[in-house]
Amino acid sequence: MSQTPVKIDDHRHAKMKDIAAKKNRTIQDVYREAIDNYLANQNQEMMLADSLVERILNERLSKAENRLAAMVGRTGMDVSILLMALMPMLEKAYGKPQKDIFNDVRQIAAQYYSRPLRDQ
Template sequence: MVAKATTTPVKIEDHRHEKMKELAKKNNRTIQNEYAEAVDRHLAGKYQEMILADSKLEQIFTNKLNRVADRLAAMLSTNNMDTSTVLMGLMHLNSKEFEKDRNEMYQAYRKEAAAYEQAKRNKK
């Protein structure tokens, strides 16, 4: 599928336009093709930068979550709560789909954790 071409006037310094003409002639291409390739390369570079920035943000977020998880695990080991239940709650709190009030969510997970702990004690 060929994209529809649109004519858009752009002001470019003479020396840059001359270099593009030289490149077009050297590569046996039209000047429009040279400009299109230059724009495509520029956009591809910017897209790569955005991907890199996103991956850094993801890594920063992951590192912060891991630190929170480690801290929670250390805190919870002293009062015998099930770490996985609390960490699942933490993931729900950080989820984009989180809609409930934090206090309601905390109370719900606390009840679940207490029931789980009671079931573990009853098995002993």
């Protein structure tokens, strides 16, 4: 156990002496308890701050996930609209059924998107 000299205001030291006398304990015990309580309080405040940060991050991540899901949904709908408009035109232009045109275009797209980004 280490001994550390600490300067304490006289009125605070007098209050600590009174507390020690009322509890029938030594002044060292009362100071030790006060320090332990202070450290426990500081630890609790840090844990609360950490949990608050975690909650804020979780809320922001949830919002970002929701926005991304909405964007993907809108993009998928836009692609569907374009396909619905384009397929009849391609069918007329190439004289092939829409299903065959879709499969041909899909194979080309799969090859394009499977290449590394630097090759695109």
